[in-house]
Amino acid sequence: MIKTDRVSLEAQLNQLSFLNLENDPYIAIIQEIDPVDPIDVYAHYNHKKGERFYWSNANGDTTFVGVGVCDELAVHATPQRFEAMQAEIDKRRQRIHVLGDEVDGTGPIYFGGFSFFNQPHKEEWQSFQENYFVLPKQLLTVKDGRYFVTCHMKLDEESTVANIKTFVEQQLREIDAVQPFRKQQSHRDAIRDPLTYVEWEQLIESAVAQIQSSPLDKVVLAREVEAIFDERIALEDVLHVLTDNQQHSYVFVMEQGEDAFIGASPERLVSVEQNIIYSACLAGTTSRGETLDEDDLKAWQLLHDEKNLEEHRYVVKMIEQAVQPLCDNLDVPDDPVIYPLTTIQHLYTPVKGELTKGVSLFDVLSVLHPTPALGGEPRQEAMAFIESNEPIERGWYAAPIGWFDRHLNGEFAVAIRSSLVSGQTARLFAGCGIVADSDAEAEYDETNLKLTPMLDALGGQQDGHDG
Ligand SMILES: C=C(O[C@H]1C=CC=C(C(=O)O)[C@@H]1O)C(=O)O
Numbered sequence: 033m034i035k036t037d038r039v040s041l042e043a044q045l046n047q048l049s050f051l052n053l054e055n056d057p058y059i060a061i062i063q064e065i066d067p068v069d070p071i072d073v074y075a076h077y078n079h080k081k082g083e084r085f086y087w088s089n090a091n092g093d094t095t096f097v098g099v100g101v102c103d104e105l106a107v108h109a110t111p112q113r114f115e116a117m118q119a120e121i122d123k124r125r126q127r128i129h130v131l132g133d134e135v136d137g138t139g140p141i142y143f144g145g146f147s148f149f150n151q152p153h154k155e156e157w158q159s160f161q162e163n164y165f166v167l168p169k170q171l172l173t174v175k176d177g178r179y180f181v182t183c184h185m186k187l188d189e190e191s192t193v194a195n196i197k198t199f200v201e202q203q204l205r206e207i208d209a210v211q212p213f214r215k216q217q218s219h220r221d222a223i224r225d226p227l228t229y230v231e232w233e234q235l236i237e238s239a240v241a242q243i244q245s246s247p248l249d250k251v252v253l254a255r256e257v258e259a260i261f262d263e264r265i266a267l268e269d270v271l272h273v274l275t276d277n278q279q280h281s282y283v284f285v286m287e288q289g290e291d292a293f294i295g296a297s298p299e300r301l302v303s304v305e306q307n308i309i310y311s312a313c314l315a316g317t318t319s320r321g322e323t324l325d326e327d328d329l330k331a332w333q334l335l336h337d338e339k340n341l342e343e344h345r346y347v348v349k350m351i352e353q354a355v356q357p358l359c360d361n362l363d364v365p366d367d368p369v370i371y372p373l374t375t376i377q378h379l380y381t382p383v384k385g386e387l388t389k390g391v392s393l394f395d396v397l398s399v400l401h402p403t404p405a406l407g408g409e410p411r412q413e414a415m416a417f418i419e420s421n422e423p424i425e426r427g428w429y430a431a432p433i434g435w436f437d438r439h440l441n442g443e444f445a446v447a448i449r450s451s452l453v454s455g456q457t458a459r460l461f462a463g464c465g466i467v468a469d470s471d472a473e474a475e476y477d478e479t480n481l482k483l484t485p486m487l488d489a490l491g492g493q494q495d496g497h498d499g
C-alpha cells in the first residue's frame with residue numbers, strides 16, 4: 033500500500049506535463065510502501081518466470097526484487113566489455129526522468145552480470161547473454177528498513193499521463209495482493225559429477241606441475257555437479273533457505289527464459305557509493321567447528337596455515353596493485369582476519385579506498401575481474417590454463433554479478449556458491465585455489481564443502497516456513 037504521508041501519485045504525475053518527453057525517454061516513478069516480504073513478492077510473480085531477479089547484499093541492508101523488462105543493456109564479447117557497458121548506460125543516463133524521492137537503491141537500477149571469460153556462451157549457458165543487464169518494469173527495494181516500489185516505463189507517442197497512472201496503480205495493486213507463499217517440496221533424486229575423482233586428481237596434479245615449472249603461481253579450478261530432482265525446482269524455496277541459512281552472503285537469482293542462475297556468495301568484488309569503494313580479498317578456506325573450541329582452533333589454524341596464506345596473499349597483492357592507481361586513498365590491512373560463514377570460514381582482507389575523481393565503477397570492474405580468488409596469478413597464464421584444462425563451461429560462475437544505478441553507484445559480488453537451474457536440473461559450481469603445494473584430495477574436499485549449502489538449499493531441507 034502507498035504510504036499516505038508520501039507525495040501522492042497524482043502530484044508526481046502532474047509533474048509529467050512539464051517534462052520534455054522527446055527521444056523515447058524512460059521514466060521511473062518511486063513510491064514508498066508498507067513493509068512486504070521480498071521473497072513473497074518474488075513468489076507472487078510466478079507468472080513472470082524468466083523475467084525476475086532477486087538480490088540481497090551481504091550486510092543485509094539492501095534487497096531488490098525486479099520483475100519484467102523495461103530496458104536491456106547487452107554487450108557482446110568485445111575486448112573492452114566493461115567500458116562498452118558503461119557507454120551503454122551513459123547513453124541512457126540523461127534520458128531517464130525520475131519522479132519521487134531517489135533514496136539510494138531506488139529509481140532506475142540495472143541488474144545483471146558479466147561472463148567469466150569474455151566469450152560467447154555455448155550449450156547450457158545459452159539462455160544467458162555474456163554481459164547483460166536489465167532495468168525491470170517494477171523494482172521492489174528494501175533499504176535500511178524502508179520499502180519502495182519503482183515503476184519503470186519507456187514512453188512513446190502513445191503514452192499519456194492517464195495510461196502511465198494506470199500502469200503504476202496496477203503495479204501497486206499487485207504488490208498489495210502479495211500473500212505469503214506456500215513452499216513446495218522437491219527432493220534430490222540423483223547427483224551426477226561429470227568429472228570423476230581420478231580426472232580431478234589428474235587436473236590438480238597437472239596444475240601443480242605447471243605451477244612448479246612455469247611462471248604460473250596460482251590457478252583456481254572448478255568442478256560442476258549436476259543434481260536432478262523429481263519436480264521443477266521452486267526458486268522461491270531455494271531463495272528462502274539461502275537467505276535464512278547463509279549469513280554474510282550475497283543472495284542472488286537471475287532468471288532468463290526457462291533458466292535461472294542462483295547463489296549465495298560471500299565475496300564482494302566491488303561496491304561504489306559516491307567516491308568510496310570497497311573490495312574484498314577472500315581466499316583460503318576451512319570448515320567451521322562443531323563446538324566453539326573446535327571452531328576457534330580451526331580459525332587459528334587457518335590464520336597460520338602457509339598454504340592458505342599463500343592462496344590469500346596473491347589476491348591481496350593483485351587487488352591492491354590494481355586499485356591503487358584508481359584511488360586517492362587506499363586502506364589494505366597487513367594481515368587477514370576470519371570471515372565466518374555458516375559451515376565454512378575464509379581468510380579475509382577488506383579493502384577500502386577513495387576513488388580519484390573521474391574514475392567509475394566500471395573502471396574498477398575492468399581492472400579487478402578476475403581476481404586471483406577466481407582466476408589465478410599471473411592472470412593471463414591462469415586464464416590460459418583454465419581455458420585449456422578445466423572441463424566445464426563457467427558462464428557467469430565466478431564472474432561479477434550485481435547492480436548499478438544511473439549515478440554509477442553499485443555493488444558486485446563474484447557469482448560463486450552458485451547453480452544454474454533449468455527445470456528439474458541444477459548444475460552447481462565450486463572451485464578452489466591451487467598453489468604449489470596443493471593436494472588433490474584436500475582440494476576435492478574443499479569443493480565439497482563449498483557445494484553443500486547450495487545442494488542443501490536445492491534439496492528442500494527446510495526450516496518450517498509453510499506460509
Ligand atoms: C572459487 C571459489 O571460492 C574462492 C573464494 C574463496 C575461497 C577460495 C579458496 O579458498 O580456494 C576460492 O578462491 C568457489 O567457491 O567456487
Ligand SMILES: [Mg+2]
Nearest residue numbers: 316317464465
Ligand atoms: Mg582454497
